[in-house]
Every structure is written in structure tokens, then in C-alpha cells.
Amino acid sequence: MNPDSLAFSTRKESLGVLLGLVRTEIVRAMEAELAANGVDLRFTQFLILKRLARLGPMSASELARSVELDGGAMTRQLDQLEHKGYLRRCPHEQDRRALRIELTAAGDALWQQLTDCNDRVLAAAQRSLDSTEQAQLHDYLERVLHALRDKN
Amino acid sequence: MNPDSLAFSTRKESLGVLLGLVRTEIVRAMEAELAANGVDLRFTQFLILKRLARLGPMSASELARSVELDGGAMTRQLDQLEHKGYLRRCPHEQDRRALRIELTAAGDALWQQLTDCNDRVLAAAQRSLDSTEQAQLHDYLERVLHALRDKN
DNA sequence: GACATATATTTGCCTTGACAAATATACTTC
């Protein structure tokens, strides 16, 4: 294998791998930032609180779809977050199968810190891209996502 | 929260999430493609074989660093791949602590199929990007990765 | 060469998330 074809295939191969690396680093950076601020949350738990803070109360399955998490995994994350006092499981008014998950006062208060952590990490991650490039990156990723999901 | 700020924060928030979604889809597509070709391999195992095929024999820890996998996890993946007959653990010639992991003939043969699967999935994923955009996507991802790793 | 430190591999433990089964409730059709 000559150097050129090696470089070429290395470049191509990396997409799946590269995405994993970047995501791992973002998660790591985010969790480090949370820990540095004395917040004991994993990335997934942070995402759940974020959805609730931004979109308001919703059912557990809506929440699960919203963060692309398995329903079973969601149940266990809710257990932890409820135990920590950041959210509450209330009965759903229209649907007795479902829950209405809502933030507690402590959960609302926590979100003030989280939003700062979030912004700092994203800013750090994208600091070498100008705003046009950031928008392009986002656009490209969404197009790749759609290409993979709409298989035709 | 007004619609604009919602749109803005949704856009910003997605980077970490979006990366995860895209990666998940690529892994899923890759594993589906492998299964469709009668190859019983997970994405991680595919990556390991790929490194060995491309870069030749190396030690387990070199391999682990190369695919960013924990050393303990690598031991177990090697167990499986060795059991399936695709690679061999040989003694390392210079270092008696280490192993020399090398593909068997079956592993080499398998790689012929894998390289096609790989190309098909990557082509499908990036089919909505022209070659300039593909290069930009790659470039942006690497810049984000470096920004996250070089914390200063 | 003895000793301290660093690295390679393996193993045990733990958490996470996917998947499937169980149960409860909603919805649709007749």
C-alpha cells in the first residue's frame, strides 16, 4: 500500500471513528465542567434536565424520545434524578398510563449552573471555528444523519 | 422563552447530541451491512480488524490506543476475535510483556468483505455532501477535536 | 546488580444502555 492510498483511506475511515472521538471528548469535557462546579451529574442526566428546563414538563416516553434514550434506561435515570431531588413523577392528567415529569425547585435552581457549563463547553469545543463554519458543521451533520435515516 | 431564543439554543445544544446521533446511525448501518453480508462482527471488532489489516501486526496496547479502547476491553475483544479465528496472539520479539497480534489467513480473507461494507456505508452516509463538503466536515471535526484536547 | 518507576496484559467490579417480557391503560373497530 503506497503512502497516498494509505492517507486516503485513513482520511475516509475516520468518519465513524472521528465522530466517536469528538463526542467522547465533549462528554468528558462536559462532565469535568459539571464536576468542577460541584454538580454530580452524568452527561445523560444533564441532557434530561436540559430538556425539562427548556421544554417544560412532559411524559417519560416523550422525554426518552427527545434524548434518544431507551425507555428502560429512562426509568432508571428518572429514579436517580428523583432521588437527588431534581424532578418529580406526577400523574398525567389525560393519560393514566403515563407520568408527568417535572422539575422541582431544586432542579430549576440547578439549571442556572448547568446552562453556564453547557455554554462554556460548547464555546471551547467550537472556538477554532468561525460562526459560518459552526453553522456548516451543524448542517453537514444533519444532512449525514438524514442520509443515514432515509435509506433511499 | 420566545421562539427565536428557543431555535437558537436548540441549534447550539445539539452539537454533543447530534454527534451522538450520527455516530449511532453509522454504527447501526455498519453492523446491519455486516450482518447482511453474513459477517458476525460488532463495530468495535470491525475496527480492530481494520487496523490490523491496514497497519499490520502490533501489540495489544498499540491496538487499544489506535482505536481509543480501554486495555481491559481490548483483552476481551481479542479473546472473541481469536476464538472466531480471525487473529492470533503471538509472543512479541523485543518485549516479553507484550503480544504481537496478527491476522490469520481467515482474518485476511474476511477483510476483503469488510472493506466493501465499509465503503458502502461511508458512501451512503456522505452521499448528500459533495467532495468539498466531505473534506470540510472532516476538517471541522478534527479542529473541534483538537480544540477539546489542547485545553489552552 | 539493586531499586524505583513505568508499561503490557489480564481479571474483577461497576455503570450504562439496548432488548424483551410483563402489566396497565388508551384507542379503534365491529
Add this chain to the structure above:
DNA sequence: GAAGTATATTTGTCAAGGCAAATATATGTC
């Protein structure tokens, strides 16, 4: 309204990967 189908939540099971400890061997210092 009875029956069949779909959805919400919970729980059990499993595989994967991170981390730490144990062991073996290298490497650097005196």
C-alpha cells in the same frame, strides 16, 4: 361494550466499556 391493537412504564437480562488491582517485564538511576 367487547375484542384486538397500540402505547406507557417498569423490571430482568445481557454485552460493552471504564477503572482499579494484580502480575510480569522493561527501563532508568545509583
